[in-house]
Amino acid sequence: MVDYPVIRDGAHKMSKLSKLTWLITRGLSVSTSCEKEDKEIGNGRYLHLSSWYDNDDNDDRYTGRRSRTFASRAGGGERTASAERSRTRRTRGTSNNDSERGARRTEQQQQRQKNLYEKRTTVQSSGGEQSSQSLSSIDCPHFGTCPGCVVSTNIQDIDVIESAKLYFSSQSVQKHAIPHNRKDRKRYFHEEEEEFYKVIIPSSITSWRSQAKLAVAPTSTWSRSSGATIGLYARHSHDVLSIPECKVHHPSINRAVEMIVEATKKVRTPVYLEDTGEGLLRYIQLQVELSTGKICLTLVMNAEKLKECQPHLSFLVKELKRMDDKRRCGIRYGVIAMTPAVIPYLQEIRLGGIPSMVHLLFGNFEGFSEIAREVREAIPEGSKVCEMYAGVGLLGLSSLLYHGKLKADGKLDRGLKWLRCRPKNFDSGKTRGDKQWRGKNQQSRRNRDTSMKDLMDKMVSSSNTSDDMSTSKDQPSVTYTVANAASALYQGQALGADVLIVDPPRKGLEEPVLQQLCQPRNSKQPYVENANMLSHLPRHTINWVNDVRTLIYVSCGFDALARDCDQLLTSNAGWKIESATGYVLFPGSNHVESVVVFRR
Ligand SMILES: C[S@@+](CC[C@H](N)C(=O)[O-])C[C@H]1O[C@@H](n2cnc3c(N)ncnc32)[C@H](O)[C@@H]1O
Incomplete structure (x- = not known):
C-alpha cells in the first residue's frame, strides 16, 4: 500500500x-x-x-454504481487471451499434484481474467442498459498541474513497470525460475515469447480511489x-x-x-x-x-x-x-x-469475501482484492499458513475464507490447517500476548479492549454465516499476535508453516527475516510447531522457517523487492521463482504492487 x-x-x-x-x-x-x-x-x-x-x-x-465507468487499454482482449494461454501452458510437464493444482489455478485465473476484462470494458448507462466501451485515458482536467498522476494514458507504461519487467526477465532471475514458467521456454516449445512479469490493471482506471x-x-x-x-x-x-x-x-x-x-x-x-x-x-x-x-x-x-x-x-x-x-x-x-465502537455500526456487506470494514484502510480496495485473490490461490489446500507484516490481516483472512469451501466442481477444499497473523501495530499497544480462538464458538472474552480480536471474530463468523457454500466442519485455528516480524520469527511463529506470506512496507524485509529465509533447510531439524520443542538446540542453529515451502511476497516497493529477490535466489535456501505479477493498483501513479511466488 x-x-x-x-x-x-x-x-x-x-x-x-x-x-x-x-x-x-x-x-x-x-x-x-x-x-x-x-x-x-x-x-x-x-x-x-x-x-x-x-x-x-x-x-x-x-x-x-451507475455512473461508474470501467476502462481498459486497447489490446486488453489480446493480452487477456495470451495470459490465459500462458497459464494453460504453465501446467505442462508438472507432477500429478502440481498439474491438478495448476489446472485449478488456470481455471480460476481464466475466469478472473474474463471477469476483469468484462468489467473493464463495460459502462453502465444511466438507463441501466449495458454498453461496451473501451477507455484508455483517465482524462482528468487536473492532469499536468496536479501532482497526483504521472500518466493519463497508457497507464502501465511507467518507469517502475519497465524496471520490473527488465529485472524479472534478466538471466540472473530466469535461471532460478521454475522451468515450465521460464521465459526461455520459447526455445523449447516454439511458443511466442511473453514477459515473465505479468501486468494486470485490477480495477477501473477512474474512480478507483x-x-x-x-x-x-x-x-x-x-x-x-x-x-x-x-x-x-x-x-x-x-x-x-x-x-x-x-x-x-x-x-x-x-x-x-x-x-x-x-x-x-x-x-x-x-x-x-x-x-x-x-x-x-x-x-x-x-x-x-x-x-x-x-x-x-x-x-x-x-x-x-x-x-x-x-x-x-x-x-x-x-x-x-x-x-x-x-x-x-x-x-x-x-x-x-477500526476500534470496537465501530463494529456495531458497520454493515456486514462482504466484498470478495471480506467484510466491508476492512476496505476503509485501502486506497483501492477493489484492486487490492485482486491481489488477495492471487495470494489465496497460490496457497495449496490443507496448508499451515503464517502471515507476517499482516496489517489488518486481509491476505491471510481472505485465504482462510477461501479455502475449506465447497468448490464449483463439487469437491470440498481441505481448508487451511491453521493461520498465524503477525501484524505490528494494529491495536496501539492494547493487545497483550496471544489471543487465540478456535472457530466461532470458543472465543476468548478476556480482553474487551482487543479490537483486533473483535474484528477477526466478526470476519470469521460472517464468513461462516453469510455464504451459501457449505464450510468445513473442522475450523482452522487462527491466532493473531501483535509483534514485529523479526521477533515473531524468533518466537517460532513460522515453525511448522508450509506457507509464509509477507507484505512488508516499502523498505522490504527486515534483515533478520531475510537472513532466515536465505538459510538452507536443515533436514535434521525435527518438525515442530512450537519453539519450546526446540529448546534443547542452541538458538543460533535453529532454522525458524525450516518447513516453509511456499513464500508469497507482496511488495509495494520494487527496489527493495529486487534486492530481497536477489538475496533469496542466490542463497542456498533452494528458492525458485514460480511467478511474478505486477498490479497497477493506483492507475495514473508511477507505482506497481508486485506479487512474487517462490517455491522450494
Ligand atoms: C504493506 S502493509 C501490509 C498490509 C496488509 N497486507 C493488510 O492486509 O493490511 C505493511 C504492514 O506491515 C507493518 N509493519 C511495518 N514494519 C513492520 C515490522 N517490522 N514487523 C511487522 N510489521 C511491520 C505496517 O504497519 C503495515 O501494516
Whole structure:
C-alpha cells in the first residue's frame, strides 16, 4: 500500500496536533466521546475526528454504481487471451499434484481474467442498459498541474513497470525460475515469447480511489469567509491545489469535499495557516464505503484538546448536518475507525469475501482484492499458513475464507490447517500476548479492549454465516499476535508453516527475516510447531522457517523487492521463482504492487 503523498510530505511538520476520535450518531450534534489514540503522525499528536457522510442511498448518481465507468487499454482482449494461454501452458510437464493444482489455478485465473476484462470494458448507462466501451485515458482536467498522476494514458507504461519487467526477465532471475514458467521456454516449445512479469490493471482506471487524505489551506489569508481550499500540495511546494474534478477519486469524495468547502465558507472555519501556525482545520481524510457510497470523514485539527476546537467545530458540524438535511447527502452516523465502537455500526456487506470494514484502510480496495485473490490461490489446500507484516490481516483472512469451501466442481477444499497473523501495530499497544480462538464458538472474552480480536471474530463468523457454500466442519485455528516480524520469527511463529506470506512496507524485509529465509533447510531439524520443542538446540542453529515451502511476497516497493529477490535466489535456501505479477493498483501513479511466488 502506498501512503498518499500529501500527508507524508506534511506529516513531519506536525508539532502541536493531537489525535482524538469522535463519535456522533444521527440526531446528536456533537458527542464528546473522544478517544485519544497512541498513534502519531510524524513527531506530533493530532486531533482526529471521524464522522460518516451518507450519499443518498437511493440515488445511484452518488454511489457511483451507475455512473461508474470501467476502462481498459486497447489490446486488453489480446493480452487477456495470451495470459490465459500462458497459464494453460504453465501446467505442462508438472507432477500429478502440481498439474491438478495448476489446472485449478488456470481455471480460476481464466475466469478472473474474463471477469476483469468484462468489467473493464463495460459502462453502465444511466438507463441501466449495458454498453461496451473501451477507455484508455483517465482524462482528468487536473492532469499536468496536479501532482497526483504521472500518466493519463497508457497507464502501465511507467518507469517502475519497465524496471520490473527488465529485472524479472534478466538471466540472473530466469535461471532460478521454475522451468515450465521460464521465459526461455520459447526455445523449447516454439511458443511466442511473453514477459515473465505479468501486468494486470485490477480495477477501473477512474474512480478507483476510495480513500483520500487531503490538505486544507485558507482560500484567502485576509478573509475567513472565503473558506478553505482542499486538495493536494502542488509540486515542490506547500501550496494547496484544489482538485474538485479529480477523475481517480470516487465520486463521493469529490461531492463531500465540495460540501465541506461550502460549509467552511459559511461558518467561517479558521483554517490552518502554515506561515503562522494558527488556525484549526489542517487535513481531512475521506474513506468511502463502496457498497453504499457513504463517506467516513476525519478532520485533523491543529489542537491538543477537543475544547480548543470549539465553538468552530460545532458550527462546522451543524452546517454539514444542515446541508445533509437539505441535500440528503450528509451525516448519517459516526464511527471511530477500526476500534470496537465501530463494529456495531458497520454493515456486514462482504466484498470478495471480506467484510466491508476492512476496505476503509485501502486506497483501492477493489484492486487490492485482486491481489488477495492471487495470494489465496497460490496457497495449496490443507496448508499451515503464517502471515507476517499482516496489517489488518486481509491476505491471510481472505485465504482462510477461501479455502475449506465447497468448490464449483463439487469437491470440498481441505481448508487451511491453521493461520498465524503477525501484524505490528494494529491495536496501539492494547493487545497483550496471544489471543487465540478456535472457530466461532470458543472465543476468548478476556480482553474487551482487543479490537483486533473483535474484528477477526466478526470476519470469521460472517464468513461462516453469510455464504451459501457449505464450510468445513473442522475450523482452522487462527491466532493473531501483535509483534514485529523479526521477533515473531524468533518466537517460532513460522515453525511448522508450509506457507509464509509477507507484505512488508516499502523498505522490504527486515534483515533478520531475510537472513532466515536465505538459510538452507536443515533436514535434521525435527518438525515442530512450537519453539519450546526446540529448546534443547542452541538458538543460533535453529532454522525458524525450516518447513516453509511456499513464500508469497507482496511488495509495494520494487527496489527493495529486487534486492530481497536477489538475496533469496542466490542463497542456498533452494528458492525458485514460480511467478511474478505486477498490479497497477493506483492507475495514473508511477507505482506497481508486485506479487512474487517462490517455491522450494
Ligand atoms: C504493506 S502493509 C501490509 C498490509 C496488509 N497486507 C493488510 O492486509 O493490511 C505493511 C504492514 O506491515 C507493518 N509493519 C511495518 N514494519 C513492520 C515490522 N517490522 N514487523 C511487522 N510489521 C511491520 C505496517 O504497519 C503495515 O501494516
